[in-house]
Amino acid sequence: MSSFDVPATGALLSVRKLTKLFGSFAACNGIDLEIRPGEIHALLGENGAGKSTLVKMLFGVLEPTEGEIAWQGQPVSIGSPGEARKLGIGMVFQHFSLFEALTVAENIALSLDDSIPIGKIAEEAASLSRAYGLPLDPHAHVADLSVGERQRIEIVRALLQNPKLIILDEPTSVLTPQEADRMFETLFRLRDEGRSVLYISHRLEEVQRICSRATVLRHGKVTGACDPRQETPGSLARMMVGSDVASVQHEGLGKKGDIQLEIAGLSVPARTPFAMSLKNVSLRVRAGEILAIAGVAGNGQGELFDIVSGEHTVPSDNLIFVRGQAVGTKGINARRLLGAGFVPEERHGHAAVSGLKLSDNLVLARSKSDRRAFLGGGFLKVIRRGAVKQATKRISEAMDVRKSGEDPTAGSLSGGNLQKFIVGRELDRQPTVLVVNQPTWGVDAGAASHIRQALVDLARNGSAVLVISQDLDEIFEVATDIAVISEGRLSQAYPAGELTREKIGLLMGGLHESKTHSEPMHAH
Numbered sequence: 001m002s003s004f005d006v007p008a009t010g011a012l013l014s015v016r017k018l019t020k021l022f023g024s025f026a027a028c029n030g031i032d033l034e035i036r037p038g039e040i041h042a043l044l045g046e047n048g049a050g051k052s053t054l055v056k057m058l059f060g061v062l063e064p065t066e067g068e069i070a071w072q073g074q075p076v077s078i079g080s081p082g083e084a085r086k087l088g089i090g091m092v093f094q095h096f097s098l099f100e101a102l103t104v105a106e107n108i109a110l111s112l113d114d115s116i117p118i119g120k121i122a123e124e125a126a127s128l129s130r131a132y133g134l135p136l137d138p139h140a141h142v143a144d145l146s147v148g149e150r151q152r153i154e155i156v157r158a159l160l161q162n163p164k165l166i167i168l169d170e171p172t173s174v175l176t177p178q179e180a181d182r183m184f185e186t187l188f189r190l191r192d193e194g195r196s197v198l199y200i201s202h203r204l205e206e207v208q209r210i211c212s213r214a215t216v217l218r219h220g221k222v223t224g225a226c227d228p229r230q231e232t233p234g235s236l237a238r239m240m241v242g243s244d245v246a247s248v249q250h251e252g253l254g255k256k257g258d259i260q261l262e263i264a265g266l267s268v269p270a271r272t273p274f275a276m277s278l279k280n281v282s283l284r285v286r287a288g289e290i291l292a293i294a295g296v297a298g299n300g301q302g303e304l305f306d307i308v309s310g311e312h313t314v315p316s317d318n319l320i321f322v323r324g325q326a327v328g329t330k331g332i333n334a335r336r337l338l339g340a341g342f343v344p345e346e347r348h349g350h351a352a353v354s355g356l357k358l359s360d361n362l363v364l365a366r367s368k369s370d371r372r373a374f375l376g377g378g379f380l381k382v383i384r385r386g387a388v389k390q391a392t393k394r395i396s397e398a399m400d401v402r403k404s405g406e407d408p409t410a411g412s413l414s415g416g417n418l419q420k421f422i423v424g425r426e427l428d429r430q431p432t433v434l435v436v437n438q439p440t441w442g443v444d445a446g447a448a449s450h451i452r453q454a455l456v457d458l459a460r461n462g463s464a465v466l467v468i469s470q471d472l473d474e475i476f477e478v479a480t481d482i483a484v485i486s487e488g489r490l491s492q493a494y495p496a497g498e499l500t501r502e503k504i505g506l507l508m509g510g511l512h513e514s515k516t517h518s519e520p521m522h523a524h
């Protein structure tokens with residue numbers, strides 16, 4: 001029996017006919033859901049299915065258009081996150097909301113009652129983090145902490161309110177496998193105490209491992225419920241997508257041509273105390289090749305992307321070459337003009353401006369590198385609206401972007417659909433060189449397969465593709481060659497068929513440090 005005043009047979013939370021309309025578009029359409037005490041309940045669904053919209057209604061961030069929410073058998077209206085917390089609902093969002101300059105305890109204090117002294121908050125946070133196996137120093141500054149540690153702050157912050165239900169939106173997408181295992185231990189402990197967890201994830205293996213019930217959404221409606229332990233990742237994916245997920249086709253991949261992208265012995269000091277320095281990094285990517293860089297987050301992937309894309313330039317041209325041109329001191333647009341395309345990891349703010357329409361985001365990203373396509377001639381360089389509209393439509397269709405209108409704002413798209421649009425925006429230019437950082441982060445199984453196939457097709461048609469990814473399954477699905485980044489050092493590249501997971505694991509641990517880094521990375 002749980003320690004809460006709900007009989008084990010009754011629902012802690014039940015939702016009837018819950019609906020959320022954005023204009024005439026139903027993001028959630030008559031949803032019924034029951035969460036029992038002491039269960040880890042998965043909420044599954046493809047990108048844009050309505051999962052985030054549903055949990056935002058449960059946490060008082062969005063107001064339902066119709067329907068009812070009952071908490072411990074009583075109808076409730078949850079007007080704000082504060083009201084949700086008072087009821088006993090805690091939430092850990094997909095994107096953290098922490099202030100880097102403040103300490104852990106100061107960040108936690110921001111969401112609590114003003115009257116609680118900071119010393120008491122620090123004490124309670126430390127004791128909770130010990131009790132739940134979430135090591136955390138309340139006096140550490142957030143800026144000094146890893147992504148995993150930052151997430152622990154969010155979890156401890158939610159636990160301080162003694163929640164009966166804790167909602168987690170894609171909590172493991174940013175974690176290393178070890179950090180994820182530790183978080184699962186915490187969730188098991190919460191469950192054993194009689195608390196409930198509503199768990200959103202696209203990682204079906206982990207859903208099978210930790211959840212005892214799952215509700216599946218598609219197009220804003222419940223399409224199924226199951227015990228995920230009785231299913232396979234394939235059958236779960238089928239319930240979500242409505243059909244089998246296609247596997248990536250590789251025929252014709254592997255014919256390599258000239259070197260299209262090269263980094264030659266590049267060392268870059270860390271730009272901030274919390275960034276990683278790059279140490280004598282060399283790589284070459286040929287036409288028709290997909291070089292994937294594996295590694296645990298925080299080992300220099302972001303820094304590497306920034307210098308390859310020209311977001312940060314380097315002191316000499318001769319350290320980076322795009323299609324044979326020395327571009328080290330040149331910015332992103334000069335590199336794009338040479339036929340390169342770039343997809344950064346962070347989609348909100350970096351790859352897309354949330355408040356702008358998709359078409360305006362397209363103009364923003366491509367007006368300098370694709371002037372002729374989008375800008376009229378003459379002095380005024382007027383934007384050719386028709387061409388932009390057509391391209392927005394073409395990209396949305398090619399990438400199967402599900403959205404609530406023809407040209408909505410980027411911020412209104414679900415995470416995975418925005419990612420499909422951003423990748424499609426670059427693919428639409430048919431770049432000779434494409435560099436992508438975490439191409440399928442937060443993307444459902446069907447959409448991930450779509451994006452991966454598009455990368456393979458690009459290489460098959462003769463482009464050079466550099467993929468930076470933490471996801472080993474993804475790497476093995478797309479790569480012709482694999483290198484590993486660890487502590488800002490890049491290993492040599494190996495043909496994908498010659499590497500096993502174990503070998504990659506060893507390289508992640510820094511085995512390559514014993515190798516000479518001045519030798520060329522590819523011996524073709």
Ligand SMILES: Nc1ncnc2c1ncn2[C@@H]1O[C@H](COP(=O)(O)OP(=O)(O)OP(=O)(O)O)[C@@H](O)[C@H]1O
Pocket residue numbers: 022025026027045046047048049050051052053054402403404408411412413414415416417442444
């Ligand atoms: N503020 C908004 N205005 C208009 N449409 C919106 C808004 N918020 C969400 N939507 C639409 O509602 C649908 C559901 O989005 P939601 O974010 O709930 O999906 P999701 O299942 O969480 O997807 P993902 O797995 O990609 O995060 C999407 O089609 C999205 O475009």
